[in-house]
Amino acid sequence: MTTPMTDDQDTTDAERKMQFMYTLRSKGVRDVRTLTAMEKVDRGQFITGHFADRAYEDMPLPIACGQTISQPSVVGLMTQALNVSPRDKVLEVGTGSGYQAAVLSHLARRVYTIDRHARLTRPVRKLFETYDYTNITVLTGDGSFGLPEQAPFDRILVTAAAEDPPGPLLAQLREGGIMVVPVGQSDAVQSLIKVTRTPEGFDYEELLPVRFVPLIEGMGQE
Ligand code: SAM
Numbered sequence: 001m002t003t004p005m006t007d008d009q010d011t012t013d014a015e016r017k018m019q020f021m022y023t024l025r026s027k028g029v030r031d032v033r034t035l036t037a038m039e040k041v042d043r044g045q046f047i048t049g050h051f052a053d054r055a056y057e058d059m060p061l062p063i064a065c066g067q068t069i070s071q072p073s074v075v076g077l078m079t080q081a082l083n084v085s086p087r088d089k090v091l092e093v094g095t096g097s098g099y100q101a102a103v104l105s106h107l108a109r110r111v112y113t114i115d116r117h118a119r120l121t122r123p124v125r126k127l128f129e130t131y132d133y134t135n136i137t138v139l140t141g142d143g144s145f146g147l148p149e150q151a152p153f154d155r156i157l158v159t160a161a162a163e164d165p166p167g168p169l170l171a172q173l174r175e176g177g178i179m180v181v182p183v184g185q186s187d188a189v190q191s192l193i194k195v196t197r198t199p200e201g202f203d204y205e206e207l208l209p210v211r212f213v214p215l216i217e218g219m220g221q222e
Helices: 007-026 033-041 051-054 072-082 100-105 119-128 168-170
Strands: 089-093 108-113 134-138 152-159 173-183 190-197 203-210
Touching: 007 033, 007 072, 033 072, 033 100, 072 100, 072 152, 072 173, 072 190, 072 203, 089 100, 100 108, 100 119, 108 119, 134 152, 134 190, 168 173
Parallel strands: 089 108, 089 152, 108 134, 152 173
Antiparallel strands: 173 190, 190 203
């Protein structure tokens, strides 16, 4: 049974959403398509347990398997840098809570998201079924090797830090495609890098300092 919302609750939800969107804009998320996509996705649906009431704060929060759901403004800045168009096939490495994939699904034709922890991908798959996210495929595996059977991708987003942009992911990016990836040591501040595949090779642009959990080769523990 669902509990009817009171006027007070309505106001609180609306205010909370307004504050959330205001914070995104004030942290540099200006792209209208990104903001519209983020307005449609309720971050509260992707966080369970006692951190659920902090879902609308601009901070990373713990999820299962010692992982994190990224900070909303960083999700916004990464999504904006990826410049996804409605025809794009996108690969996300690092499903985590599923929040970033849900945002991407409002911008892309098709989203593939992969995580090394089945304990994360199983509930995310269910969540996407429940909320009718029909253009997302959730896979379990080592995403540092990409997804050769679906390559090439128009866009690739890596949400865990690699020491360098992984070679297999660069190889699976189509010409003209964009990859956004945090690069650096896991215990230090990393750089968010935008890689564009050109006819001659790859262009690299440093976007901003970030802190992500590491990209780890191999499958996670059940
Ligand atoms: N995008 C997520 C979200 O919206 O909640 C946040 C991702 S979290 C910061 C990083 C994720 O990368 C973790 O869930 C972790 O298990 C995953 N990861 C780390 N190494 C990986 C690998 N080699 N292949 C796939 N996933 C990996």
